[in-house]
Amino acid sequence: MGKDKGYYIGFDLGGTKMLASVVDTDFKVVAKAKRKTKPESGADAGMDRMEEVIEEALKTAKIDRKDLLGIGFGLPGVLDLTGGRIVRLPNVGWTDVPIKARFEEKFNVPVVIDNDVNTGTYGEYRCGAGKGHRDIIGIFPGTGIGGGIIINGKRHHGITDGAGEIGHIVCDPSGPQCGCGLRGCYEAYAGRVAISGRAAEAVFRGKAPAMAKIAGTDLSKIKSKALAQSIAEGDTVIEEIVREAAYKIGLLASILIATLSPSMVILGGGLAEENRDIYMEECQRAMDTQCVPELGRAVTLAMAELGDYAVSIGGAAIAADAQ
Template identity: 45%
Template sequence: MPDDSAQYWMGFDLGGTKMLAQAYDLKWNVVAKERKRIHPGTGAKGGVERIIDTINEALTKAALNPKNMLGIGIGCPGPIDMNKGLLLDLPNLGWQAVPLKERLSAAFNCPVAVLNDVDAGVYAEHRQGAGKGARTIMGVFAGTGIGGGCIYQGEILRGGTNSCFEIGHMQVMSNGPRCGCGQRGCLESVSSRLAIAAQCARAAYRGDAPHLLGAAGTDIANIRSGALKDSITAGDKAVEEIIKEAARYIGIAVGSVVNLIAPEIVVLGGGLVEAMPDLFVPQVAKAANKRVMPAYKDTFKVVPAALKDDAGVLGAALWAEYSLSKKEKAAS
């Protein structure tokens, strides 16, 4: 029979297509886990019910007592009202103003912290990964889109109500490509996996990337990070040049942000970087150091993320522990 008195924190990662609940004991070992697909048709109401089911199933499978759950941290791929615990907008699923904190704390009778998923990942890097001990850590996560997060003096950098650090929507190219946010020339429109795939598909179509053409064709849905990496290894110079240029733009954005907030550590992560760290990390570091003012040269390190897939769910649980314990302290 399991220890019925053991306390734990619940981390939750709400993705674009799947969700993951993971419970941690007080030494941050995983003690329960459950994963589900998101059903796109069910709307926010059905989605929240599925989140609750996923947590309940994780607890049941591991025979954890819900009474011993100290709190839930839930990371979501969109802007958050951090005061109210509201998921403001999830355009891909059509969810808007979802009161996650209210619903989950009612369902589980425990405190809940709602945060942005990239903030969660960068917070995990700060506590247990590549950003330990620094005063200011920023993270850039490049995959299908580009997200960012910043930990300043041990806390997630945030606005008066909203989460922030949307580095993917800094303008890096005047009159650049159209971005999903409605603007032009955002970093995401230039350097995300989707932006790179679109350029590489053209190169493949023209015959400049024969290995990519053979392996993935010209449908950008099939041109994933792994296929890009393999085509470079096989000798597709055009693909390598496109990715170096994309990394250079990430470096330009990072350089502008270094001039603004002077981080000590810049963590690079996401599917693109994980597939090709040796290409991205030095390119970004070089372009950023070229871009910054003289006083900031070599004042920051560009490093790959140390935690992989679990950074988001772990960071959500760690942030719950930090922010909810802090509130208890302030109230007592």
């Protein structure tokens, strides 16, 4: 698996930005390039931008093109892994794109794709918090709640290639509407939109003076960092809201622990990474009290270590495995 010498491109395509990292065979990032995704410009123009951002990263790294060994993409949506196709990327708006064929033709190296959360969890498994573990669940609360599942060192995809939609496990079918169309999904309680909505309400009621100054009641401004800042400045109501959401993530972890009995749960994503103490405390509290004891005791809870690079390093690792 993998070669001794050369470089991989690990590519993280998000709804707002794209990141290409040039990664060596020890999975160290030697260069990177970033662009805005601009979903409104469509798939063809978007893939042109992806090619440009890869070219730019390679140029910055000053490596010979013949030393490029492969490209691994982490993509946010529904994929056909064996066909190397994007089926649908809801946040980017692209459907039915033969991404593997296009980039193999352009760069003349093997191309592999996977879901971004699987890719990020795999990056943590190979090079970050999950090193030394073989059975890992990654939970990434942000705008959505993504899940990555590694069983015996392998990414688990299921029959549809779509395993890991853990944010859409329903905990109350008469609960609030979720973006996916169901009701009462964990995401509808513990995703960023749900948290921001409750925070905006607290501001409106005059209960969160720090947040009133930082973001007001504007949901689009009440992001993970704003939440952390208002808590640091003394908004106890906001802290309660975030703690409740973090505890829900711990309950979700407990379901997955009961199902898969991993040795590690890794927390990442904007909400957890910006509010790490709260997420670690509340998730651990839920896991201590809501897990089958033997299974719960066998699990280490950890924060992701690779930050913004988890997906691109994971992409490089997936590309290396495919050599």
